Amino acid sequence: MKKDDFYQYAVDGYRPVENMMKMVPADKLDWKPGESFMSLGQLIRHLADGIGTELEMLVRNTWPQQAEGQGMPSCSARDALSMLERDKATLRALLDAVTEEEFAEKVVSTPWGASGKLERMAFFFQEHFTNHKMQLFTYLKLLGLPVNTQTLYMG
Template sequence: MIHDIKEYVNYLDGVHKRTMQYVKAIPNELLDWKPSEDKFSTGDLLRHIASSRLMFLGIFEHGSWTYTGHDTDKGASLEDISKYLEACQIKLTEGLLKVGNDKLTKRVLTMHGHEVSEWRILMAIPEHEIHHRGQISTYLQMNKIEPPQIFGLKIEQVKKL
């Protein structure tokens, strides 16, 4: 269970910084690329991560699930998408800090109508982002681009026993 929102926000900022390392590895020409017509493009995934941050914040501020979408009006270029990601991260973290620790013991409805502790929703935020960052890693590799190593080393570089 999460007991301190400031500590959580620091953790979330780390997840965000690692995602932004992936953004730096994406060439502009890959923004519209998608593995098939019915899947998100690389740009869609990035805008979706950003917009989802606002959706999650809405749960804590208003008790409602609202998704603003991931259309190109939220950023058509890598530079604009990066700005949108940063702005949404700032809004999320500032909003969570305003909400404070008192909300951590409250309950909220999931999208499916089940009641859960709000700290469980907090756990879903990085899980959601990391899931989509994994998709971006796959997209990069499918296009012969080496994704960043999130902790600086490949597994082959770790000392074996």
């Protein structure tokens, strides 16, 4: 897949997440379906990193260090939407900075041991984003909000 095709594929996947983030009740950011789950606020904060922010860390090998005992950050839906919008620009800039050959052939790796060609890793990061999109959908469903298949896939 060419860089521009991947960009469009990724951005198309953002639309349903953006619309679901707009549905998040401000008074439910601390809600979670069970003790070992992320809260709704943590989940939307994690989704707000999108794909570009994570791929940028992958390509530049600039991973943040999380302090011992520090939990996952949380944020409001408004902040998450703003961050996700910035992530689109980050993704575009990152893809513009690599050649088609680098996108297809450059080998990159994560601190947790995953490695592969950039294009393949980009798809893994997109899959990760999609899995959390489904998690957000499920949270909203459990909270009784009006979500359905169209919400999940079309926004």
